[in-house]
Amino acid sequence: MRFTFEIGDRVRVVTLEPRGDTLAVTLDGTPVDIEAVPVGPGRWSLRLPASGRQHEVTVARVQDGQAFEVTVGDARIPVRRVTGRPGSRRGAAIDGPAVVRAPMPGKVVRVLVTAGDRVDAKQGVVVVEAMKMENELRAPRPGVVREVAVREGASVEAGTTLVIIE
């Protein structure tokens, strides 16, 4: 089985193939000597037999489908699964539109962009007041604002689409 992931700005390809009672692992085409022991739901103890290095890792799906948060020791690593047709753009991420959603019920205090604006990753796009605090929501990646779906003053529910970036 073949898995392609985007981590930071790099793409990594992992294959897992059953071999007897175990799985053969490759990373970017190179066989990896690694021991993975499941120790709970979404939790593994990974060990590199050559060095003895041991890492407890947890994997949690953070959105429907393609995004995971992986913790390795105390590092948190966002991982995005890429499911492009093999052979088309091999290993490259398929960048669909990025949706900025309200993370909790609240009120839109300020909208900082308008449709057509070019935004950088981490640039603030909307300020929502919730839990008695103003929270600036940021663009998850660079792009162009396709749509601003709310007005200032609007009450929003958790999950409401605020801004769409392409």
Add this chain to the structure above:
Amino acid sequence: MRFTFEIGDRVRVVTLEPRGDTLAVTLDGTPVDIEAVPVGPGRWSLRLPASGRQHEVTVARVQDGQAFEVTVGDARIPVRRVTGRPGSRRGAAIDGPAVVRAPMPGKVVRVLVTAGDRVDAKQGVVVVEAMKMENELRAPRPGVVREVAVREGASVEAGTTLVIIE
């Protein structure tokens, strides 16, 4: 739905009947005003609205089928489900043979009973050495020893039948 349980030496009958979004509960025929909120797998917060009393309870099945261990606060309460045909011996426990099994791998050091012996509840029947200690296994209830299934000196696996009491 009707449930019959043996707790200590008493039998209790609980019924649960859907009524709108909630369940109507009776205990031994009397309606019970109780609020049960699930707070985890096998875990409930029970509250008696009349008195405000609150008890966190956990329920775990301890053997296949009919035995549960229920904790209420720090009390541990063994509960045995009775599944007799309704109408036959209403509310009474159906006492099948009781099997004393090896709780872990070990060696049978002494057999304290022979077939045909009458035993009391809690009477020692077999001593198994395991985890570097001698452990006396006791009869779960009074009865007559139908069969002693092991000899002294035998190595046993966890779950091996040692003695059957009728």
Add this chain to the structure above:
Amino acid sequence: MQKLLIANRGEIAVRVIRAARDAGLATVAVYSDCDRPARHVRMADEAWPLGGNQPADSYLRIDRLIDIARRSGADAVHPGYGFLAENADFADACARAGLTFIGPSADAIRLMGSKTAARRAAEAAGVRSVPGTIDPIPADAPESEVLGVARDLGFPVMLKAVAGGGGKGMRLVESAADLPAALRAARSEALSAFGDAAVYLERRLVNPRHVEVQLLGDTHGTVVAFVERECSIQRRHQKVLEESPSPAVDARLRAALAEAACRIARSVGYTNAGTIEFLLDADGTFYFLEMNTRLQVEHPITEVVTGVDLVEWQFRLARGERLTIDPQAALTPGGHAIECRIYAEDPDQGFLPSPGRIHRLRPPCGPGVRDDGGYDAPGEVPVHYDSLISKLIAWGSDRGAAIARMRRALQEYDIAGVKTTIPFFTWLLARPEFLAGEVDTTYLDRVLAARNGEPFAGPCDGLADLAAIAAALHAHTQQTRAAAPPATAWLRAGRLDALR
């Protein structure tokens, strides 16, 4: 005192229930609708519904709390912190209902609750306040008048709510041009938060530290002060990490702070637990800032360095017992303690609250570590309240040992389902300025601004390789499971066995 109603939720309710149990008191929890399955409810002997979810509909409902106390037969009430803890009307209502209010008198709450009255009380007791306005500036005072006062003090000035607390209605005003907008904002915030738009002005000290003194007072006139707490690590005027003792305070200054704090408390006949907050200038001059007439969030670090259980003493003092704590021992730090406030917030999204379901929670344990938490797993951090999950306290024989322990404990902390401030603390505890103890109340906002949103715990390259493999294993397990419903994730994963 036999049965205690805890008029609060979350970790402080859990903390007070533990203390009540240690003291042999029966416990009555109260809860809003969404808190029915909450940890504090499940720990208590009794639990009674307040209804509602918003604080105003639930934990702030004095009428319902008094009614529940009556129905449950409770004879004492602990308010925790926040909610009604500094509400004199609640203390009065308890007294009228014959309930022992675990805290100071309603009069003391009322007096010190007015920040300007408190400043006058401090001055009267011979303790410097931060230079500023003596009287409240009423809601209808014209801007020009306020501007004149600010000019007299000298810019920059701090604009604060008279009825304030917790950074609400507070504004830093750099220059005269900024004053009108800041005044409007502060008045409006103060009005909505406290029902009182009156404000006052203080001179802005240059990079002061926040140092505070915990007090206990009995009803026989004795007041004891404890080793100071350093709370300069603040984000937008909110404390996020506290430690005791302060790296900036020596035994002489400690004695002077304690003496000043006791003088103020005695002058107003203060009883039970309270805290006097000071600003400490770079030259060692300290100024009275305000008094908190309740248990503070950060009280455990004082407990850990002095061995005194402050909540137990709150019970005893409320019963009229005499303070028997040796004042010299209370001022002698036994080692060093640090507290990190573990919030359900995403530090990589500007500390955006991250309420929701906690799937997994394993607090750190072992030597020198204390976790005062309000949740277990599965559990739900509601959107309606402060998102504090737990306070993690580390103790060591000295500051370095306490920091090392805290790093170890943070590494051990396992929370899944919500984002937390743990990665932020891991970063902070490695900052050279923090390690040197050279911080002030502006430090954190400055360094956070300079980081400009850079993630706190991003991928190192080697770890990213492992993350990719782990994600693949997870996806593989999930996909395989999909074809065979009855197996749980765990069993299925167990069958996958070791890879080599």
Add this chain to the structure above:
Amino acid sequence: MQKLLIANRGEIAVRVIRAARDAGLATVAVYSDCDRPARHVRMADEAWPLGGNQPADSYLRIDRLIDIARRSGADAVHPGYGFLAENADFADACARAGLTFIGPSADAIRLMGSKTAARRAAEAAGVRSVPGTIDPIPADAPESEVLGVARDLGFPVMLKAVAGGGGKGMRLVESAADLPAALRAARSEALSAFGDAAVYLERRLVNPRHVEVQLLGDTHGTVVAFVERECSIQRRHQKVLEESPSPAVDARLRAALAEAACRIARSVGYTNAGTIEFLLDADGTFYFLEMNTRLQVEHPITEVVTGVDLVEWQFRLARGERLTIDPQAALTPGGHAIECRIYAEDPDQGFLPSPGRIHRLRPPCGPGVRDDGGYDAPGEVPVHYDSLISKLIAWGSDRGAAIARMRRALQEYDIAGVKTTIPFFTWLLARPEFLAGEVDTTYLDRVLAARNGEPFAGPCDGLADLAAIAAALHAHTQQTRAAAPPATAWLRAGRLDALR
């Protein structure tokens, strides 16, 4: 010292890994086959397989441990307790391999490991031993000779293994008639446990207490003794609950015990951590019993009442640092501490070991509570080793406060999947003799015998009603779920909603 190999498993491996992390040392765990997913393995920076499961095939394999140390680049080894902790050959092997052994010298282990040699050393240092044989009784000494020695001492006598420890090869002999059988049993047990059938005899004191003194010694000749630990609560010669200080020891006796312990340790040039065990007679006379040349299970109670991290000091002393602990402070108890050993055992089945899968584990937290555990959930208590899950330590300003905290902590402890000794401790902590501190080493066996298997936490009638309802809800949820596979128990239960 940069990288530490921990030659142990379970809670003590976790404890040492925490201390190593606090001290900035890299950690190397080792594991038997069944321990691959164990907590100590997952906490360490590196993990290396020993193979096997039985101790003799795994944690007792000196050759493999030394090989792993070499391959991993570890430069120090901590043996924990049990396994190889008191094995002089292991200490020698570490030294030969250039590894720092965190413990006393191999010579000290060897000397004090012979119980008769240790008794001679104590006598030479001017400390009374329990009256008994000076020299070992060889394996081939005829019964008649042993009987003569026993008659000279006076029955009842204790028969013990010279190479012994932990109650193995130990027999109480009430009369001459019982001696032959007891001698055969003790010799055979001693031979199989220690490879040495030599035994010795001690007079049986009348209901003595077990009191012990923790020591630290540096390589510069300084030895410091700590506040004593009371360990009289024993089941079949195994400690199950310890406390510090002892309710039977005053400051004068404390000083005398410390002085005696230090004298013995100095006379044999003892270094690093060790413990001298005494029996304390009803009249206040104390007798040297034996020395444990390692960290003890119950070391945390000493840490909690003195603020000294014993494992950290083990590292420092092994590095050759000088002891800088104030001897007077070490002998001054700061409050009171109790430890309960939480075993996977079923107290209602004669403390039958209850290994297996831990489904749920939430240790207690909050003020005055420390949990030193070796497991998390899901986790597996293997059949091959001691079944200690965790050590729960409660601290209070006095003994009553510590007991109250311990009861609260036991109530909060949530372990599902295996039976534990928690219900037993809840019972014990309410016994009037325990509350009065009036116990001796025979106390627990006597009261357990008198109970005759009565369950420790049985149903009260009101709770049984609740249990029946809860069991019905559970069965209902399970049955409903069976018809709808994809829902988890939790979600399904959530849909059941509140009952009224």
